[in-house]
């Protein structure tokens with residue numbers, strides 16, 4: 001990792017307010033951003049909303065709303081949802097932001113003048129929900145492989161195309177050279193195989209849509225929403241000095257967006273002679289009680305609902321421990337409750353109560369300095385993007401300390417022997433708190449307050465539910 005790090009999440013499509021499925025990605029990216037900040041890196045962390053395109057135009061119109069009013073509302077609600085999770089971003093970017101529109105215009109012109117954009121008439125099978133043309137393995141029966149109940153329509157347009165195919169060789173070499181460009185490994189293989197099957201030029205503008213960024217020098221077309229949206233990362237980075245060779249650029253996104261991010265985005269950047277991202281991390285999906293999260297099933301849960309019911313620390317811990325890092329996972333309120341009670345209330349919470357009670361009784365003090373770095377294991381797991389293993393490791397340490405207090409019957413000990421045992425426990429627990437900072441910043445801070453030179457007994461850190 002370089003000294004400067006740009007961390008991004010996908011920007012969410014402003015057709016509806018985000019749900020718990022989107023929330024995982026924000027917490028994941030936030031955890032990395034916090035980790036790198038603690039390591040002393042300069043971090044710029046961006047999230048936001050993707051606000052153009054035919055679908056948004058349609059939804060706003062069908063609700064009888066002005067389009068801009070509608071996206072203002074959704075974007076504002078998204079921000080509240082993300083804030084409720086304790087996510088600390090540096091910019092909330094919106095594709096309707098003026099500076100973003102200017103950057104998109106500039107990049108279009110550079111690529112056009114280079115000869116990588118041309119106009120042609122095109123007929124293809126189009127998914128109205130994806131807002132994109134589908135070919136080959138993306139088609140299942142009459143539908144696209146994501147929207148299996150929505151029929152593809154035959155669509156003819158004159159569009160501008162990006163010469164994606166000209167970057168076939170560049171991308172193949174790029175993938176060979178950067179074996180960790182796409183993570184996890186199975187996703188890298190999937191994308192590399194797709195690439196090797198051959199990429200075709202792609203339409204990057206739309207006719208008959210008003211809601212979007214107008215194609216420079218051609219008012220009859222708007223820029224395709226994907227082309228516009230991908231550039232948000234560059235807008236946020238370049239405006240703050242986080243898009244250069246001294247910056248490591250990490251994109252977090254869901255597996256449905258991987259093809260655009262890992263294959264189209266580097267080609268656009270290469271065409272414009274700009275730095276390409278370093279890591280594209282794709283995660284899988286969250287299901288609820290065995291079902292896909294969807295409006296039609298009516299099982300949408302907003303992050304703020306869970307935070308209210310369970311507390312933000314408990315939700316962050318649960319998502320980061322059980323989240324869909326490399327496979328879809330099923331969550332339920334029952335499971336959140338279980339993890340809250342076992343790992344947090346009975347595990348960490350109980351440990352802090354027991355140890356501080358013993359310490360306070362004898363006015364024990366500990367003058368050794370507070371730790372200044374993460375445990376080696378924690379660093380190793382962060383390096384491998386395995387936050388699940390990281391929390392597993394920290395949980396083992398908590399269990400070890402609880403067991404130690406139990407085995408030694410610490411509450412029965414006195415004098416020198418008790419002091420010696422407490423010295424050990426306090427040092428270990430302080431390290432646990434340090435390691436927990438990116439995951440549960442408030443809790444880590446509370447422990448730090450209570451385990452200073454003077455040890456303070458107080459209120460339980462977690463509620464048993």
Ligand SMILES: [Zn+2]
Nearest residue numbers: 127130144147
């Ligand atoms: Zn689709």
